[in-house]
Amino acid sequence: MNTILLTNLIKIRWIAIFGQLSAILFVNYILEIKLLFIECITIIMLSAFINVGAYLFQKKIKISDEIIFLFLLFDTTQLGVLLYLNGGILNPFSILILAPVIISATYLKSYWTVFLSLYSIFLVIVNKFYFIPLSWTDNFIIPDLYNNGLLISLVVTIIFIAVYAYLFASSSRKISEALSETKLQLNNQKKITEIGSLSAAAVHELSTPLNTIFLIINDLLKEKVLIDNKNLLKDITLLKSQAERCSNILLSLSKNPQALQDNFFEKIKIEDLIKLCFDKFNTDKILSIEFENINRNVTILYKDEINYALNNIIQNAIQHAKTKVLVKITKNLKNLSIKIKDDGIGFSRDILDKLGEPYINKNNKGMGLGIFIAKNLIENVKGKIFFYNSIGGKAVVEIQFKETILI
Numbered sequence: 288m289n290t291i292l293l294t295n296l297i298k299i300r301w302i303a304i305f306g307q308l309s310a311i312l313f314v315n316y317i318l319e320i321k322l323l324f325i326e327c328i329t330i331i332m333l334s335a336f337i338n339v340g341a342y343l344f345q346k347k348i349k350i351s352d353e354i355i356f357l358f359l360l361f362d363t364t365q366l367g368v369l370l371y372l373n374g375g376i377l378n379p380f381s382i383l384i385l386a387p388v389i390i391s392a393t394y395l396k397s398y399w400t401v402f403l404s405l406y407s408i409f410l411v412i413v414n415k416f417y418f419i420p421l422s423w424t425d426n427f428i429i430p431d432l433y434n435n436g437l438l439i440s441l442v443v444t445i446i447f448i449a450v451y452a453y454l455f456a457s458s459s460r461k462i463s464e465a466l467s468e469t470k471l472q473l474n475n476q477k478k479i480t481e482i483g484s485l486s487a488a489a490v491h492e493l494s495t496p497l498n499t500i501f502l503i504i505n506d507l508l509k510e511k512v513l514i515d516n517k518n519l520l521k522d523i524t525l526l527k528s529q530a531e532r533c534s535n536i537l538l539s540l541s542k543n544p545q546a547l548q549d550n551f552f553e554k555i556k557i558e559d560l561i562k563l564c565f566d567k568f569n570t571d572k573i574l575s576i577e578f579e580n581i582n583r584n585v586t587i588l589y590k591d592e593i594n595y596a597l598n599n600i601i602q603n604a605i606q607h608a609k610t611k612v613l614v615k616i617t618k619n620l621k622n623l624s625i626k627i628k629d630d631g632i633g634f635s636r637d638i639l640d641k642l643g644e645p646y647i648n649k650n651n652k653g654m655g656l657g658i659f660i661a662k663n664l665i666e667n668v669k670g671k672i673f674f675y676n677s678i679g680g681k682a683v684v685e686i687q688f689k690e691t692i693l694i
Contacts, residue, residue: 375418
């Protein structure tokens with residue numbers, strides 16, 4: 288991100304340099320307002336020189352927030368000096384001192400923005416009282432009230448814009464990070480599914496040749512030649528024990544739910560999926576599953592998104608339940624509804640409207656990404672998710688899928 292930001296800063300600075308140079312030339316030669324032309328050109332050329340250096344060495348230096356801040360600090364200082372040379376805050380372009388503050392608030396950490404904002408306010412105050420006046424061609428008298436109001440407005444604008452830009456940029460960064468976390472978790476879930484599927488395939492494929500090995504070994508053990516030859520009998524017995532060990536390993540793999548993914552590839556019973564999610568996180572809570580207007584053995588298309596989303600929601604319900612988690616599965620018209628309800632204290636009013644946003648949770652512990660990830664995964668498979676409290680004040684998470692998910 289910082290490399291991209293530096294590249295953009297270099298481009299923006301070139302625009303600023305050409306804009307400043309054009310303004311100086313226009314005012315000096317077209318409007319015929321006398322300026323400290325040499326001094327102004329020198330300041331602008333210094334900015335151009337630094338920009339050329341930044342362009343040449345941007346790939347060789349380690350870009351950090353500190354480097355970016357120094358770039359913005361220089362830009363603010365350069366503009367402050369130009370304002371000092373050209374009328375102070377009465378210069379129409381004094382508002383441009385906001386630009387570095389906005390960039391800092393958008394990309395950098397808060398303390399850099401605070402420092403740059405205070406520095407910008409300092410420069411504005413200095414340019415209010417100390418500056419080289421412009422030689423206006425017409426009489427130009429500024430009332431003190433307006434002059435003081437201009438100072439206050441610039442200070443207030445710097446503070447407001449800095450806070451405004453930082454809050455919105457911070458929210459955007461959090462959402463971006465949370466979405467990245469969502470993709471990472473989904474990829475991890477898919478890898479687990481693939482490993483489980485490979486395990487199931489290994490169990491299935493190896494069971495047939497292993498059975499053949501057992502048949503041959505058992506036949507060999509009945510041969511009189513082997514019975515009389517103790518050395519060969521010992522080797523065959525050892526071979527059988529190792530085959531039995533392989534059989535036990537395959538049996539243990541088959542009992543692992545993650546190794547049953549071959550049954551999940553296309554479909555799975557809703558009840559089985561919910562029980563698997565519940566058993567993964569439960570220690571002492573009770574699970575109750577109810578069906579309404581739908582067969583208990585109904586199956587759905589297996590998707591990693593649904594599996595991971597249910598994991599997050601059921602885990603959250605277990606954490607906040609006192610003794611019981613209720614899952615009610617209903618079919619209405621063309622929708623399949625899954626309601627997950629715990630017997631805890633319910634969603635508090637202050638976060639109910641924020642649920643589904645990143646870094647929001649019921650007890651302000653942890654990252655608060657679980658619900659956000661679940662919401663995005665459900666929406667990825669064309670589903671909907673709702674959060675509310677029941678009539679009795681218990682937390683309810685309702686997931687709705689289209690009928691097409693049923694098999």
